[in-house]
Amino acid sequence: MPTGNLPPCKAAGSGLIHATSVPFNALRRIEFVYPLKLISSRPSSKCITVFLLSYGGGLVAGDSINLDIYVDPNTRLCLLTQGSTKIFKSPSPTTSQTVTTHLGTGSTFLLLPDPLQPHATSRYTQTQRFYIPNDNSANLLLLDWTTEGRSAMGEHWSLTDFKTCNEVYTIGEDGSVDGAELLLRDTLFLEGDDSAGDPLELHYRGGPLKSRMEGVTCLATLLIRGPLFKELADHCVELFKTEPRVGGRRGFDENEAQRERRRLSEGVVFTVAEVRGFVVVRVSGADVERVRVWVRGLIEQRGMTPPPEGKGVVEREFGRGVMMCLEG
Amino acid sequence: MSTSTATQSPIQLPPPSPSHLLSLLTDSALPLSTFAFSSGLESRLSHPPLQPPNHSSTATQSPTPKDPFTLPTFLNTTLYSTSTLAVPFLLATHDNPTRASELNAQYTAQLLCPVQARASLSQGRALRKIYNESILPLLPPDASGQLRPKLTVQEGWHIPIIWAYVCHCCGISRRDAAWGFLWGVAKGVVSAAVRLAVCGPFVGQRVLVEIGGAVEAGVERGIKWEAEKGIGGCGMSWWGGEVVGGRQEILYSRVFNS
Numbered sequence: 001m002p003t004g005n006l007p008p009c010k011a012a013g014s015g016l017i018h019a020t021s022v023p024f025n026a027l028r029r030i031e032f033v034y035p036l037k038l039i040s041s042r043p044s045s046k047c048i049t050v051f052l053l054s055y056g057g058g059l060v061a062g063d064s065i066n067l068d069i070y071v072d073p074n075t076r077l078c079l080l081t082q083g084s085t086k087i088f089k090s091p092s093p094t095t096s097q098t099v100t101t102h103l104g105t106g107s108t109f110l111l112l113p114d115p116l117q118p119h120a121t122s123r124y125t126q127t128q129r130f131y132i133p134n135d136n137s138a139n140l141l142l143l144d145w146t147t148e149g150r151s152a153m154g155e156h157w158s159l160t161d162f163k164t165c166n167e168v169y170t171i172g173e174d175g176s177v178d179g180a181e182l183l184l185r186d187t188l189f190l191e192g193d194d195s196a197g198d199p200l201e202l203h204y205r206g207g208p209l210k211s212r213m214e215g216v217t218c219l220a221t222l223l224i225r226g227p228l229f230k231e232l233a234d235h236c237v238e239l240f241k242t243e244p245r246v247g248g249r250r251g252f253d254e255n256e257a258q259r260e261r262r263r264l265s266e267g268v269v270f271t272v273a274e275v276r277g278f279v280v281v282r283v284s285g286a287d288v289e290r291v292r293v294w295v296r297g298l299i300e301q302r303g304m305t306p307p308p309e310g311k312g313v314v315e316r317e318f319g320r321g322v323m324m325c326l327e328g
Numbered sequence: 329m330s331t332s333t334a335t336q337s338p339i340q341l342p343p344p345s346p347s348h349l350l351s352l353l354t355d356s357a358l359p360l361s362t363f364a365f366s367s368g369l370e371s372r373l374s375h376p377p378l379q380p381p382n383h384s385s386t387a388t389q390s391p392t393p394k395d396p397f398t399l400p401t402f403l404n405t406t407l408y409s410t411s412t413l414a415v416p417f418l419l420a421t422h423d424n425p426t427r428a429s430e431l432n433a434q435y436t437a438q439l440l441c442p443v444q445a446r447a448s449l450s451q452g453r454a455l456r457k458i459y460n461e462s463i464l465p466l467l468p469p470d471a472s473g474q475l476r477p478k479l480t481v482q483e484g485w486h487i488p489i490i491w492a493y494v495c496h497c498c499g500i501s502r503r504d505a506a507w508g509f510l511w512g513v514a515k516g517v518v519s520a521a522v523r524l525a526v527c528g529p530f531v532g533q534r535v536l537v538e539i540g541g542a543v544e545a546g547v548e549r550g551i552k553w554e555a556e557k558g559i560g561g562c563g564m565s566w567w568g569g570e571v572v573g574g575r576q577e578i579l580y581s582r583v584f585n586s
Contacts, residue, residue, distance in 0.1 A: 188567060200541070285378070287381050
């Protein structure tokens with residue numbers, strides 16, 4: 001991970017974060033160009049926190065955000081937001097946001113933003129790329145979530161085009177990105193109705209996007225990896241394994257913990273998968289608050305055997321502050 | 329007289345034609361449209377759509393609305409989502425079968441639903457066996473006059489990859505390969521629907537008669553996506569299918585593996 005001669009940011013919407021922990025937690029560089037804005041809070045002994053903002057609280061047509069992040073070995077960086085990212089209507093150019101993160105040996109990166117909110121007729125492409133060392137020492141916790149739009153204004157998946165992509169690559173011994181190997185690629189396309197062209201194509205897709213979403217108004221993916229988050233990853237896997245069987249008897253012989261779990265998962269549907277060293281959690285919710293509460297419960301490791309000190313690993317290691325997007 | 333000529337020179341059967349092989353590969357008894365997989369249908373039937381939260385707790389409980397599930401819609405959405413991930417990989421493999429292993433590795437990195445991945449791998453394994461045992465011995469030598477070797481792979485190949493590889497070896501065009509794949513998926517879903525009593529066999533056949541246009545549209549879409557976005561730019565397009573399909577694991581009782 002050569003970070004010595006990184007060029008300064010010049011292009012509109014570009015940014016650079018270089019976090020280090022030697023001799024103490026600090027941002028060696030933090031640069032950004034309008035319309036991107038980065039704010040760092042005073043680094044604590046636990047981690048360095050940076051807020052990713054945009055002017056006006058959202059991205060307008062044609063905005064192109066390009067953020068490069070370097071996390072030095074054994075350094076902990078959290079990237080958060082201060083409210084949902086609105087994606088304003090975009091008649092023609094696609095709005096895009098690309099975040100490329102290079103993780104050093106034993107480093108940790110938390111990406112816990114508020115949800116994306118694609119407005120009607122918006123076009124958006126988000127790419128989040130992570131380069132991790134091939135020794136499985138890096139830790140990653142990523143939340144990628146999206147709502148249907150401004151529900152109160154009658155927007156229910158009324159976007160034109162939406163794509164999010166999370167890619168993780170492992171880099172070799174030399175640390176170069178060229179020979180990096182694709183480990184996981186999580187891509188989601190939501191194709192809006194006006195992109196179909198003719199009604200027949202829309203029919204062949206299985207109907208309008210809103211009806212294809214079948215009552216889901218908020219969706220979330222969590223990617224978890226690394227030794228630091230093993231406790232959380234195990235919790236997720238166990239939670240899914242012990243999920244009440246679908247179609248089986250319910251509410252019979254339940255104990256208090258099971259009742260709490262059932263209350264928590266009302267209005268959400270989730271799956272957990274172990275894929276290539278990751279734990280991938282996917283949650284669908286009938287409304288954003290339910291998803292918020294459920295994801296918070298998951299990260300706090302609730303509903304199963306209580307974690308040490310009654311706090312989940314994220315809270316113990318980073319403090320409650322990093323979960324602000326889940327506070328509601 | 330005829331007996332003596334027969335013993336002198338044994339009859340050389342002409343190699344099977346690509347269209348003959350394509351109809352064989354899309355047979356219901358073969359792996360792609362086999363009975364063991366429902367492409368998420370079984371799980372979907374146990375998961376009615378989420379209902380909007382009822383904010384006023386005092387309101388009288390309205391009866392749960394009817395699940396809007398219909399088989400043709402489910403089938404269209406299944407074909408749609410297949411055409412945005414599996415079909416582009418299939419086309420890329422068909423274009424360049426020597427890259428099959430590499431493409432398979434990439435496909436593995438993009439298939440995050442373990443239920444789908446497991447089904448896809450076991451279908452791939454079965455097709456490889458059929459190819460090696462039943463199809464390969466009758467195939468003519470390749471362009472350079474070499475007999476094609478048995479297909480042995482260290483890691484498991486997913487069904488779209490091996491499907492494309494086999495179609496390429498059989499002389500089936502990339503378009504026909506994509507068509508056959510989507511048609512097989514459609515037949516698999518309908519046979520699962522009949523098995524799960526979603527519809528009777530006659531209605532099932534009617535759905536298959538109607539699905540022709542959606543299969544063609546899926547082929548077109550797959551070709552377009554592969555050409556415009558490249559395989560790295562393709563991916564999941566049906567969120568609900570991914571989440572609900574993954575919950576096949578925790579169904580109380582199940583008939584199918586996917």
